[in-house]
Amino acid sequence: SLTNLARLRSPILCVLGHVDTGKTKLLDKVRKTNVQEGEAGGITQQIGATFFPMTNLRKLTDQVSHSVKVDYKIPGLLVIDTPGHESFSNLRSRGTSICDICVLVVDIMHGLEPQTIESLQLLKRRRCPFLVALNKIDRCYDWQPNKDSPIQDTLAKQKSHTVREFESRWQGIKGEIASQGLNADLYYENKNPRKVVSVVPTSAITGEGVPDLLLLGIQLTQKMLVDRLMLSEALEATVLEVKVTEGFGTTLDIILVHGELHEGDTIVVCGMQGPIVTTIRTLLTPHPMKELRVKNEYVHHKSIEASMAVALPPVTSSLQAAMGVKIAASGLEGAVAGTSLLRLEKEDDIEELKSSVMED
Numbered sequence: 001s002l003t004n005l006a007r008l009r010s011p012i013l014c015v016l017g018h019v020d021t022g023k024t025k026l027l028d029k030v031r032k033t034n035v036q037e038g039e040a041g042g043i044t045q046q047i048g049a050t051f052f053p054m055t056n057l058r059k060l061t062d063q064v065s066h067s068v069k070v071d072y073k074i075p076g077l078l079v080i081d082t083p084g085h086e087s088f089s090n091l092r093s094r095g096t097s098i099c100d101i102c103v104l105v106v107d108i109m110h111g112l113e114p115q116t117i118e119s120l121q122l123l124k125r126r127r128c129p130f131l132v133a134l135n136k137i138d139r140c141y142d143w144q145p146n147k148d149s150p151i152q153d154t155l156a157k158q159k160s161h162t163v164r165e166f167e168s169r170w171q172g173i174k175g176e177i178a179s180q181g182l183n184a185d186l187y188y189e190n191k192n193p194r195k196v197v198s199v200v201p202t203s204a205i206t207g208e209g210v211p212d213l214l215l216l217g218i219q220l221t222q223k224m225l226v227d228r229l230m231l232s233e234a235l236e237a238t239v240l241e242v243k244v245t246e247g248f249g250t251t252l253d254i255i256l257v258h259g260e261l262h263e264g265d266t267i268v269v270c271g272m273q274g275p276i277v278t279t280i281r282t283l284l285t286p287h288p289m290k291e292l293r294v295k296n297e298y299v300h301h302k303s304i305e306a307s308m309a310v311a312l313p314p315v316t317s318s319l320q321a322a323m324g325v326k327i328a329a330s331g332l333e334g335a336v337a338g339t340s341l342l343r344l345e346k347e348d349d350i351e352e353l354k355s356s357v358m359e360d
């Protein structure tokens, strides 16, 4: 029913994979941005969050949704980009600890690489549902681009030697995944998506397979995670990054999973020198389809509630459940990323909250 629809928050989708498999480029393709080329050395060094409203996702998945029927029940997707470089395994771990589903990006030319395997093991351990994006298919010899198209249409247009190369590379990677103890199938051949990992061939450059990947992400969360996505009133928020933002001093980039935050709220977070108790001065979000870590014009909010999520078009509000939010407040220097953010309520004992944030 409609009341049920309105109660689902947007799923948090985390993108994982070895360095340079194309994680950021894939998101750039969806956002029509160019974050990747702005990164020092083309290497992601932080976690980034982008909100994709369902109105945009509907347009992007339009072509595939004719063949794969899907009801859109969620208000959008909150997508978290992570670095693939080996020195950032803490950020990959943080990303997967707050996400609902993952997309593991594999370079079809390289197959499984060290951080792919690390990520696979992390996903298995956490029992996190995930998809594999088999990226850079456009690098198969003599690839005929078919911009932003569904993958099956694209493959049908390739010459037979290109299809043979694609097939043989995919079979090799399927074998490598099997040797990690997991079964995988191309998603349109997968008869048992709950047990067998679905694989979506993609190109972040020509956009092929990207509509399929988005649609599948939506489908997977809606099928497997409805209970997890039911909104609750209780505040659930995680600190992603602690950093200086021009004009705002030290700020927290957080993911608001459930509940509501207001300017003036007293919050408690874990700090290196002990618990930090402070008051929210400013609440900011990036514009939809823009990334939290990129310097943008921010949207100011008096309050942000994770329950304003309504799945029905047109989505007029930028306030969608599961948000990437930036908090400006004094005294945030030394706050620790990856820990919970709590709010002091009237009935709360401040000392209890202080010790609880330090347990993270």
Ligand code: GTP
Pocket (backbone or CB within 6 Å): 017, 018, 019, 020, 021, 022, 023, 024, 025, 026, 036, 042, 043, 044, 045, 082, 083, 084, 085, 135, 136, 137, 138, 139, 202, 203, 204, 205, 206
């Ligand atoms: P890290 O964040 O550093 O782990 O890398 P990443 O996985 O985000 O990869 P990134 O988006 O930085 O892409 C790495 C390089 O591969 C860039 O030069 C991209 O232009 C290129 N690339 C990414 N996706 C594709 C693709 O589908 N096809 C081709 N041909 N090149 C791609």
Ligand code: MG
Pocket (backbone or CB within 6 Å): 023, 024, 025, 042, 043, 044, 081, 082, 083, 084
């Ligand atoms: Mg990247």
Ligand code: NA
Pocket (backbone or CB within 6 Å): 019, 020, 021, 041, 042, 043, 044
């Ligand atoms: Na890169």
